[in-house]
């Protein structure tokens with residue numbers, strides 16, 4: 001009897017202790033909120049700065065351009081590099097994409113607080129706000145719960161755009177997705193759901209308390225002060241009764257009757273700001289940057305067309321490179337510098353369909369945009385980062401595939417099991433699964449079929465994201481110091497902030513590095529902004545190369561009573577012991 005009571009007592013404490021220390025399956029650990037991730041970033045920064053000389057820490061970036069290839073993993077980069085080379089008439093493998101020549105490269109971990117495989121809005125919150133957060137929430141820390149309006153009030157986190165505006169810099173967003181979509185939304189929005197792009201998507205009970213993302217963009221700081229907004233997604237700006245100017249049968253989606261495009265124009269007029277709204281390429285081309293300080297361009301009803309399908313005429317859409325050039329023509333006017341994000345947002349969409357052609361083509365469209373930016377900015381005073389929010393389940397492989405083999409085509413040999421051909425590029429899951437499997441034409445013409453769906457191992461209506469680390473390429477002040485090794489994605493904006501003297505590092509440019517130990521001596525005049533990189537700068541535009549467990553549930557004591565409850569805890573302690581020992 002005594003033994004039974006003792007066992008029950010032990011079981012009670014096992015449950016209490018377990019409940020305190022091990023989070024429920026899929027739930028974030030306690031206290032991993034904004035301050036936790038800020039501190040993790042400080043630790044990561046100190047690690048990278050501790051062996052640098054004081055003089056090496058002095059360079060600072062006046063400008064920052066952050067390129068985000070949505071879904072751009074290493075396999076996509078390699079395949080796109082080969083495609084670019086092959087399009088130039090070369091074999092391809094030895095080609096260099098623009099970011100291949102950057103002097104710094106690192107890897108970023110993309111998990112979300114409650115998800116092993118990252119998702120765009122939570123990854124973008126890490127990448128833009130420096131805080132890891134929950135799946136499908138945006139601009140909040142882990143206290144924000146999906147679709148819980150109330151939880152978003154106390155969990156909002158600022159972004160790089162907030163920090164840049166505080167420092168007097170101009171700011172801009174360029175994307176070929178809807179401007180209210182997951183990745184750009186992290187720059188200005190705070191929402192318990194990435195899907196609340198307009199009020200029709202916000203549950204009626206939450207509408208009074210939680211603004212949709214489009215309204216946040218035009219009414220709140222920092223959105224209303226962003227100089228350049230170029231992308232798609234008019235449907236979230238227009239009321240239900242208004243017809244789209246291009247897709248004239250389509251109506252806006254707003255239920256509040258507001259036309260936010262008109263409201264954006266009115267707000268700028270009220271504040272006597274030089275502003276213009278455009279919605280096709282011809283109008284964008286006519287912009288006089290000297291007469292425009294605020295530019296809104298919404299070029300499509302939903303996402304902009306894939307580059308492969310784009311109408312490049314005056315009544316069509318600008319390319320990502322066109323938009324990047326227009327944005328820079330306005331942002332470069334600010335003597336205090338600027339912060340610009342350029343998103344190649346549709347790489348992800350093509351990969352979701354196992355359509356490698358468009359995924360690679362979109363990657364190359366982003367490279368073209370990077371080359372456009374490199375031609376306009378001075379890399380000795382501009383930090384340029386190229387990275388991704390998360391990867392995809394795409395891979396490339398083959399047995400003795402010869403150099404120069406068409407990257408989008410079938411391998412040179414057939415399968416040694418079924419004797420059928422297969423493509424070099426394959427997917428782990430997605431719509432490319434079929435039984436019998438999809439067999440590509442055993443000719444190189446398959447490589448030219450832009451609608452080709454590549455084979456996948458597991459059937460899904462659309463492919464999932466990939467969970468491996470994503471690359472981070474960096475060029476510019478402090479690039480080689482700060483962007484090296486493996487770090488959490490949430491470190492990236494803090495490193496950018498350190499380089500550009502933003503946020504908690506804003507006084508660094510005045511010589512007050514309150515961060516790495518003893519304050520540096522104040523520097524006279526402007527901070528020096530040179531870093532020795534592999535890229536020389538002669539005052540001329542530069543062109544580089546040619547032409548992106550919380551499975552603790554296993555260890556959790558079941559709430560049901562019984563001796564079983566103890567076993568996992570004991571196993572856990574043994575496991576922890578082994579783990580501690582091994583590390």
Ligand SMILES: [Zn+2]
Nearest residue numbers: 120348349465
């Ligand atoms: Zn995606």
